[in-house]
Amino acid sequence: MYLSTSRAADIAGEAPARRGPLRAVPGTVFALGMVSLLTDVSAEMVTAVLPLYLVAGLGMSPLAFGALDGLYQGATALLRLAGGRVADRTRRRRLVAGLGYALSAACKAALLTVATPWSVAAVLTADRAGKGLRTAPRDALISLSCPPEAQGRAFGVHRALDTAGALLGPLAAFGVLWAVVDGYAAVFTVSCCVAVLGVVVLVLFVREAPAPAVRTPLPGVRTLVRIAGLRRLCASAAALGLFTVGDAFLYLLLQRRLDLPAAYFPLLPVGTAAVFLLTALPTGRLADRLGRGRVFLGGHVPPLGACLLLLAPVPAGPPLVVGVLVLLGLFYAATDGVLMAAAGPLLPAELRTSGLAVLQTVQALARFAGSLLFGAAWTLWGPGPALGAAAGGLLLSLAAVAVSGGQGKGQAP
Numbered sequence: 001m002y003l004s005t006s007r008a009a010d011i012a013g014e015a016p017a018r019r020g021p022l023r024a025v026p027g028t029v030f031a032l033g034m035v036s037l038l039t040d041v042s043a044e045m046v047t048a049v050l051p052l053y054l055v056a057g058l059g060m061s062p063l064a065f066g067a068l069d070g071l072y073q074g075a076t077a078l079l080r081l082a083g084g085r086v087a088d089r090t091r092r093r094r095l096v097a098g099l100g101y102a103l104s105a106a107c108k109a110a111l112l113t114v115a116t117p118w119s120v121a122a123v124l125t126a127d128r129a130g131k132g133l134r135t136a137p138r139d140a141l142i143s144l145s146c147p148p149e150a151q152g153r154a155f156g157v158h159r160a161l162d163t164a165g166a167l168l169g170p171l172a173a174f175g176v177l178w179a180v181v182d183g184y185a186a187v188f189t190v191s192c193c194v195a196v197l198g199v200v201v202l203v204l205f206v207r208e209a210p211a212p213a214v215r216t217p218l219p220g221v222r223t224l225v226r227i228a229g230l231r232r233l234c235a236s237a238a239a240l241g242l243f244t245v246g247d248a249f250l251y252l253l254l255q256r257r258l259d260l261p262a263a264y265f266p267l268l269p270v271g272t273a274a275v276f277l278l279t280a281l282p283t284g285r286l287a288d289r290l291g292r293g294r295v296f297l298g299g300h301v302p303p304l305g306a307c308l309l310l311l312a313p314v315p316a317g318p319p320l321v322v323g324v325l326v327l328l329g330l331f332y333a334a335t336d337g338v339l340m341a342a343a344g345p346l347l348p349a350e351l352r353t354s355g356l357a358v359l360q361t362v363q364a365l366a367r368f369a370g371s372l373l374f375g376a377a378w379t380l381w382g383p384g385p386a387l388g389a390a391a392g393g394l395l396l397s398l399a400a401v402a403v404s405g406g407q408g409k410g411q412a413p
Contacts, residue, residue, distance in 0.1 A: 025157050026145040031205040032138055033161030038198030039101060040162050042108060043127075044169025044273070045191040048266035049177065050124075051248045053184055054117060061379065064117065080132040080364070084140075084357025093137035093353055094208040100134025101202060103127075105195035111188040132364075136357035141208065143344035143352055151344050152292060155337030156284020160277055163332075167273035173266040224355050229346040233293065234362045236401045237339060240300045241366030243393035245307060245374055247272060247328050253383055254324060257316045268325065275329020276336075283333040284341065292342035299334025300398055302327040307391040311384065339363070 087096040107127035114120050139155075146154040172194075173187050180186045224230060251268045254260070260268075287295040306327040314320045340356060347355035370390075377386035 025150075025154055028145045028207060029142050029154050029158055030161070031201070031207075032142060033158045035101065035198050035202045035206065036138070036158065036162035037165035037168075038194055038201060039104065040165025041169040041172060042165075042191045042195035042198065043104070043131075044166045044269060045173040045176075045187050045194070046108065046111065047248075048170035048173045048269050049184060049187055051252050051265075054120065064375075079129050080136060080357045080361045081354070083133040084136040084354040087137040087140065087353040088351055092208075093141050094202070094206055096353075097134040097137040097141070097206075098199065098202050100130040100132070100137075101195070101199045103130030103133065105130075105192060105199055108188060108192035108195050112185055112192075132360075136353045136360055139340045139344075139356050139360075140353035141206070143340070143356070144349060148345040149288065151341040152284035152286075152288035152338065153281070154284075155341045156281035159284070159333070159337040160280040163273050163276040163280055167270055167277055170266040170269045170273070174264070174270075177266065223348070224351060224358060227346055227355070230343060230355055230359065232405075233296075233339065233343055233346075234359055236293070236297065237359060237363040238366040239397045239401055240297075240394070241363045242370045242373075243390050243397050244300065244303050244331075244367065244370060245387065245390045246367070246371055249371075249374060249378075250306060250310065250324060250328065253310055253387070254321060256383075257310070257320065259316075268321075271322070271325030272328040272332070275326050276332045279330060279333040280337065284337055287334075287338045287341060292338050295334050296338050296342060297398070297401055299331055299338065300394065302331040302334070304391055304394050304398070306331075307387050307394070311387055311391065 083096050083100065087093040090096075104127050107123050107130065110123045110126070111120070114123055142154055142158055143151060172190060176183050176187045176190060247269070251265070254268060255265055283295065283299075306324045309320065309323050309327070314323075339359065343356055343359050344352065374386055374390055377389055381389075
C-alpha cells in the first residue's frame, strides 16, 4: 500500500508527507530501498556462505580467495563507467539499473550449475557486472530525487533499507543450512527467487523523473575531470580503499579464532548489518550537518580499530566478536552512502550517473588491489603480519588524506 501511494505521488510530481526520519524522502527513494532490500537478501545469502564454501568446501587457498574477493569487488570497473555513460546519454537510468538487477538474478540461478572454484568465480564476476551496471544509475536516481541539503538523509534511508536486506540475508542462509544438510544448493535457489522479486518491485514501483522536452548535448567527460571536489573524493577513496581489509577476510579470521562451526558462519555478517541498519540514517543526517567528506574520512577509523582488535591478545569470546562486528557496521554506515551523498551535489544533473560511476570505479579498483595484496601477504607471511601491515597502511592513508585536506567538506555549494 505504501509503495502504491508513493508511486502515485511521484507521478503527480510531489512526495507524500511523512513523519519522523522519513519526512522529505521521496517515494522513489523508498521504492529503490525496497528493491535494494530484496536484492541484498539475495546477495547476502550467497556472500554469507561464500568464504567457507570456497575455502573449506572447494579448497581455495587464501591467495586465490584474495584474488576472487578482489575480482568480486573491482573487476566491473569498465562496466560501471560504460553503464553510467549510457544512463546519462539516454536518460534511462531506471532501465540500465533494471538490467543490472536482472543480470544478478540470473547469476544466482547459474550458481546451481557450477561446482569448481573458477567456474564459481566466473559466475560471481558476472553477478558483480550486474552490480556495477546498476549501482551508479540507482544512486543517481536517489540523488536527483531530492535537494542537495537532504542528500545525506536520502542515502541514509536507502542504505538503512538496503542493510535490512543484508541483515535478513545471512539469517535466511543460516536457516537454510540449519534445515538442509550441506544445503548450499538450497541457499542459491532461495537467493535466486528473492532476486527475481526485487526486479519485479523495480519494474512496478520505481519511476524516473521525466526527461526535458528539449534535449541538450551531453557534456564530455572532461567536464568531470575539471570538478576539483570530485578529484579530491576519488583520491581519498583510492588511498583509503587500498588498505581497508575486506570484511570476508575479517570474518574468516574471527571464525579461526573462535573455531566456529560452519553452520554458524553466516551469522557473523548479521551483527555488522544490524549496526549498519541502526546507524545509517543518523550517520547520514550527521554528515549533512558536519560535512560528508569529514564523516567519510572518520568512517575509516573503525576498520583500523577492528584490525587492531584482532591483533590484540583479546580472549576468543563474545567481546571480540561484538567489537569487530560493531566496528565494521560503523564503517559501512559512515562511508557507503555518505560518499555518494558527498559527490552528488558536486555533479551536474546530466552527468550525475557518470560522475558517481567514476567515483565508484576508483574505489572498487582500490579495493580490488587491496584484496590481492592482503591475500598475497596472508599467503606469504600469515594472517597476523598481513593484518598488521594493512593496519599500518590504513593509518598512514588516514593521516595523508587528513593533512592534504583531500576529504573536502563534501557539502553542496
